[in-house]
Amino acid sequence: MIRNEKINSLQFIFIIVQLQVGVGILTMPYDIYNKAGGDSWLSILLAGLFIQVLLTGFHFLMKAYPNDHFFTIIQKVFGRVIGNVLILIYIMYFIVLAMSLLSRYASILSTWMMPLTPKWILISLMTVIVVYGAMDGLETIGRFLFIASFILIVYVGFSIYALKFMQITYVLPVLNEGFSNMVKGIFPSLYAMQGFEVVLFIYPFLRQKSLNAYSIATISNSIVTLLYTFIVFTTIVFLSPEEIILTPEPVLYLVKSFSFNMIERPDLLFTSIWIVFVATSFVVLLFILTEATHTLFHKQNRKWMTVFFGLLIFLLTLIPYGVYENKNLFAPVNKLIIIFSIIIPLMITGISLMKKRKITHEIH
Amino acid sequence: MHDKKLASYVNDIKNRLHHTADFSYRTIKVNDHTIAIAYLSDLIDPLSLQEVAVEPLLQMDKHEKMRHVIKSVSYTIIEKKEDLIANILEGHAILINLSQNEVISVDVEQVYERSPEEPENEKVIRGSHQGFVEELSTNINLIRRRVRNEHMKIEYVSIGTETNTTIALIYMDNIANSRTVNKIRRKLDTLCTDMAFAPGYIEDGLEEHPFSVFPQHLYTERPDRVEAHLLEGRVAIMAESSSDAIITPVSFPAFFQSPDDFHKRTYTGTMFRLLRMISFFGTLLFPALYIAIIGFHFEMIPNEMIALMKGSIETVPFPPFFEVLIMILTIELIREAGIRLPTPIGQTIGIVGGIIIGESVVTAGLVSNVVVIVIAITAIMSFTLPSYEMSNTIRLLSLPIMIASALFGFVGIVASFMLLFIHLCRLEIYGTPYLSPITPLDADGVKDTFIRLPSFFTKRRPKHVFPKEMERVEREGEHK
Numbered sequence: 001m002i003r004n005e006k007i008n009s010l011q012f013i014f015i016i017v018q019l020q021v022g023v024g025i026l027t028m029p030y031d032i033y034n035k036a037g038g039d040s041w042l043s044i045l046l047a048g049l050f051i052q053v054l055l056t057g058f059h060f061l062m063k064a065y066p067n068d069h070f071f072t073i074i075q076k077v078f079g080r081v082i083g084n085v086l087i088l089i090y091i092m093y094f095i096v097l098a099m100s101l102l103s104r105y106a107s108i109l110s111t112w113m114m115p116l117t118p119k120w121i122l123i124s125l126m127t128v129i130v131v132y133g134a135m136d137g138l139e140t141i142g143r144f145l146f147i148a149s150f151i152l153i154v155y156v157g158f159s160i161y162a163l164k165f166m167q168i169t170y171v172l173p174v175l176n177e178g179f180s181n182m183v184k185g186i187f188p189s190l191y192a193m194q195g196f197e198v199v200l201f202i203y204p205f206l207r208q209k210s211l212n213a214y215s216i217a218t219i220s221n222s223i224v225t226l227l228y229t230f231i232v233f234t235t236i237v238f239l240s241p242e243e244i245i246l247t248p249e250p251v252l253y254l255v256k257s258f259s260f261n262m263i264e265r266p267d268l269l270f271t272s273i274w275i276v277f278v279a280t281s282f283v284v285l286l287f288i289l290t291e292a293t294h295t296l297f298h299k300q301n302r303k304w305m306t307v308f309f310g311l312l313i314f315l316l317t318l319i320p321y322g323v324y325e326n327k328n329l330f331a332p333v334n335k336l337i338i339i340f341s342i343i344i345p346l347m348i349t350g351i352s353l354m355k356k357r358k359i360t361h362e363i364h
Numbered sequence: 365m366h367d368k369k370l371a372s373y374v375n376d377i378k379n380r381l382h383h384t385a386d387f388s389y390r391t392i393k394v395n396d397h398t399i400a401i402a403y404l405s406d407l408i409d410p411l412s413l414q415e416v417a418v419e420p421l422l423q424m425d426k427h428e429k430m431r432h433v434i435k436s437v438s439y440t441i442i443e444k445k446e447d448l449i450a451n452i453l454e455g456h457a458i459l460i461n462l463s464q465n466e467v468i469s470v471d472v473e474q475v476y477e478r479s480p481e482e483p484e485n486e487k488v489i490r491g492s493h494q495g496f497v498e499e500l501s502t503n504i505n506l507i508r509r510r511v512r513n514e515h516m517k518i519e520y521v522s523i524g525t526e527t528n529t530t531i532a533l534i535y536m537d538n539i540a541n542s543r544t545v546n547k548i549r550r551k552l553d554t555l556c557t558d559m560a561f562a563p564g565y566i567e568d569g570l571e572e573h574p575f576s577v578f579p580q581h582l583y584t585e586r587p588d589r590v591e592a593h594l595l596e597g598r599v600a601i602m603a604e605s606s607s608d609a610i611i612t613p614v615s616f617p618a619f620f621q622s623p624d625d626f627h628k629r630t631y632t633g634t635m636f637r638l639l640r641m642i643s644f645f646g647t648l649l650f651p652a653l654y655i656a657i658i659g660f661h662f663e664m665i666p667n668e669m670i671a672l673m674k675g676s677i678e679t680v681p682f683p684p685f686f687e688v689l690i691m692i693l694t695i696e697l698i699r700e701a702g703i704r705l706p707t708p709i710g711q712t713i714g715i716v717g718g719i720i721i722g723e724s725v726v727t728a729g730l731v732s733n734v735v736v737i738v739i740a741i742t743a744i745m746s747f748t749l750p751s752y753e754m755s756n757t758i759r760l761l762s763l764p765i766m767i768a769s770a771l772f773g774f775v776g777i778v779a780s781f782m783l784l785f786i787h788l789c790r791l792e793i794y795g796t797p798y799l800s801p802i803t804p805l806d807a808d809g810v811k812d813t814f815i816r817l818p819s820f821f822t823k824r825r826p827k828h829v830f831p832k833e834m835e836r837v838e839r840e841g842e843h844k
Contacts, residue, residue, distance in 0.1 A: 008804050010804070010805055011803075011804065109775065113773070113774070113775065114773070125772065125775075126779075129782050132783060132786055133786040133789075136790050140786065140790045142804075143789040143797065143803040144785060144786050144803075146805065147789070147799070147803050148782075259666070261666060262666065263664060264665060264666045264667065265661070265664050268661050268663075268664060269664075271774075272773075272775045273778060275775060275778055275779065276782060279782055
């Protein structure tokens, strides 16, 4: 079942990190702030903790099926027919996810940098890059994502610079907004941190090393949680509460307010580098899609399947722009995450564990 | 009786060589035997033929065999006519004595070679100044003198259906990965060409990604470089009549190393290596950055500089892309013309092209001052790379990046760099990822690629070459 492709633990970490740090990194403080106010950074921490609990649940699933990824597990648990239907639903889910990613990318880029460039050109640019990156399979993706992760340092660097102008009173007193608001903030945090479920799709490709998939996923979850907490915290202490509510992309506003001796508008650099995160998320999504069809048909040419999915997503993303521009078209997509990356995987974990227990009972 | 047979024998050789004019033979009569000596007169050294074969044969006793009297360490007994022709073509003289039924060939080849001078394109300041020559045996001699080790192995392969060029495969049998060596051997065996135009044709045959822009094998004319790479488990391929060694499998950082670095102190060595890395990115980035800033993001320029920039580009009638393109073309033309012309004229071209054209093109207001600065710095940066192939590659690559930046500004630059890195991530040379040791990360490998730590830090060989023996020096008390 599992082919010869192998990735090492560092690549594994950064595949997860890069899928999670997608478009969301620019907009996430705004979404969370609307719910949790000054305690947003606590919400992120809580969300990270929640994901850690989920990962622990996945750990049992991974232990029960050490050589299968999520799609083959679905087939094994539900049988071929129901399993394949579920995989098809997942394929649609990931396509919608990729579409939402692309359309948010196009709209942010066109608002901030290239208002005159037609969106379909921006989208096709991204699609070409990503299809080329995903064609060769997980090894190339792992290598590329590792290199791309150096950009995270740039992001953290800019944010550290912002701390120079911070107003710590914006977050004080802690829990000012009340406990329930902080808990409500977990949902937008989870939307921003979507992608942790990818661990279920790539763990069998991990080269056998001293660390198992669970501990590596823990490391990557900590990286993402800390990074996001830091960025949200910086944004909140930098922008005043009145400002944040008005800025859908607070991170870009934050960078825009700086100017250095050499660079007058660092936000332009910042935004253009940000498209790397879009590409890295999209690459992993395409890989998962080709893995899904591989499970369905058993035999496939990954190159052409990647091209097919790339074209399909590209064309589907164009549709809303042909008739009318709807920023909120993909807003409900976030809610799907709860179903597809939390409820269903947990359900499957439960079922598979019960099945296993039954089998062991029958044996004894 | 024998004389007649001998005449027809020689005639046969003549026929096989199509009665070429430089074929000559003479017969000598010693004690009733008639001995014919056949050779290609332009390929042999007549003095040595006389000394090695003719003089001893004239003093030969009646019952002695020829092979016992000739004064040469290398002779072969010929049994087949095919071998005979091959030997003649290799500069051997064929001694034929049919009455004793003995045909042998003696190596008396005349070799014109230059002395092992320092290669023009790989100059160093410290360290050895030896370079390879066009004679394969001299080159192997140079390597063997550096690596006095019983494990250094040489294999000869003959390539080119018409030219029959000898190719030598050189590797350390105890270090080089046998799968890599087998793969290379198989590639060389299946290389189908009428002539082995070394090193280009051989490289074509060895390549796994022939349509990639990036060079996948390292060329070098320096024995010390070959030595260093052999000891890291790589394979060197050399051809007769070519002074280049092809080293494989190499990864990206190898194109940024110069033998000079190893003779420098750690800090300066590291500084120069990083300087070359910066040059690599600078060459790709600077022209594109200029186009993007002038064409799209003029607001990037800080206040203090705006007046300066504006003044310089105001009179320019072209869009920034064409401005840059004109200057790049000029520089490339000067470079190409400089190579073709003899050195004194080449220098003149450099002065005429560089100073006069650069100066007047700005005065005329066709391009801005800033472009001239940007392109000149870019050109200098590209020439700092120790590998000629890599420096050409990046100058070529800067063009598509410029186009992308003229179309999309910064986003175009980032997009093209993403494509570039994805491409680099995809490349693998005999299983060695092209970007190793950066990705997949190998902390040990970084010690001697991007930075240079003293040699006692690099106790292990690079992991991505998959050497048989990881430790450079087996430590005491450690046995496997």
